[in-house]
Amino acid sequence: MSFKIASSPHQHNQRSTAHIMRLVALACLPGIAVQAVLFGYGVLIQLVLAIVTAWLSEALILKLRGKPVLSRLKDNSALLTAVLLAIAIPPYAPWWIIVIGTAFAIIMVKQLYGGLGNNLFNPAMAAYVLLLVSFPLQMTQWLPPLSLQSVDLTPLDAVCSIFTHYSCSGFSLPQLQANIDGITMATPLDTLRTDLSRGLTLDESLSRPVFFAFAGTGWLWLNLAYLAGGLLLIQQKIISWRIPLAVIASLFVLSAIATLAAPDTIAGPLFHLFSGGTMLAAFFIATDPVSASTTNKGRLVYGALIGLLVFLIRNFGGYPDAYAFAVLLANMAVPLIDYYTRPRTYGHRPRSELK
């Protein structure tokens, strides 16, 4: 009989890595479903492509490194990376975008650093930044929600346009992007950004059809779906509530103050929370157990830092949405955050000596 000596905490958690990763991926399902219904079936094809690429590249590298292939593949971490990247990119992006991105995420960002648990950066977001920097055109071609599209898209059209750049009936992506009036549509954040740079006020911009209530058409539902999935994860104690709360609170407070100071140029907190990738990033991406901060206080700082960076880049930076950059920058700060927020060990250094 062997006696295992381990340091505290001595609590037991019956969940394996594979189980946790699977639950996180399952919690994305409401968001994926909403995206498929409101924005077309492209996202499903991207998911298949991403998962196949992730498994293949993970198996290849594990084989090269002389590690057990099948048992590592079964931990579902590659699957989760693939899912997160596939739902983050535009659903009708050409097939090679997602293939290059997933392969980069698994091979360069995860396995070259030593595999699961050793990567400094969030693989999905590092790959997203790679794609955004390398292929800015393809990575910004979001189609408008189905209700605003001028051409009806069937699931077969999604396959055609992802693999051949043209839908089966011969429309190119820029043509599909045009709405009923023939005006090319972008994401709400992108539209707002362009309008503001053209000198329009916030209210004038928000009256366009791409906006609905206080967020973008379709994007509100998408964010609500991810919010529901995220709350489920917190309820199941898969993720800590600290990071999502800190991200959302810091973005909310900053944009609330800013919109009071400059009501014509900076959108309000609700717009920021329910447009772009806020809920997906706050609950699914920033909470990556490997690259996020691990102390309780540190998680609050880490989340707040992401919210601050997103607010700054969205309003004053060069890109319409900024979660990938914000998460990567915050990943870099994690060792420092963890160092300064180390919890006190019981029996060492009384509270009064801690600064």
Added chain:
Amino acid sequence: MSQFKELTLQGLWKNNPGLVQLLGLCPLLAVTATVTNALGLGAATLLVLLGSNIAVSLVRNHVASEIRIPVFVLIIASLVTAVQLLMNAYTYDLYLSLGIFIPLIVTNCAIIGRAEAFASKNPVLPSAIDAIMMGLGFMLVLLVLGAMREVLGQGTLFDGADLLLGDWAKALRVEVFHADSHFLLAMLPPGAFLGMGLLIALKNVIDNKLKQRQAVEKGSIARARVTGAAQ
């Protein structure tokens, strides 16, 4: 002769300025977006390195050791100025595209490093050989990195070689594949860092393989004795 062989091996592989000493990384990473730029900067660095090693080796017994660094810097700076003026006169377009990185050769640690570590202690001929080998080693890394980034980024090789070599070199341009959208990351600085890391990793892999093979060859003899003693 064995000394020259050793110098060659050191410069090109074992002590390569780019891959092992990691000197001169700033130009190495900044100008290797295309093979032509890499070749131009590699040749300029080689010339300066050769000149500075010879000059430093010649004056090594006449310069007091307290002021040797300023003297070396003066020598290198005048050589760089000469190379810069030459490039300005004969390869003007390349001169424009390399820009600030030609004057910055002065600050390339590989050059002052070789002057201090080798040329100031050795006669002229070994110093010259050392300069050529180190310069070639540096140029080789520039070329490989430049080729990797140009193929990935634009799908071409030797694009714009005529800027460096004259009009005939237009025929050198190879189009490896045609891409509608360029893989910009390879052309941007992050691509240079990633490529450099991969090159160093590749060198380590090759070194490890070589070491293993040597160990196996030696080990087979040793094992014959050990087996007898142990059992």
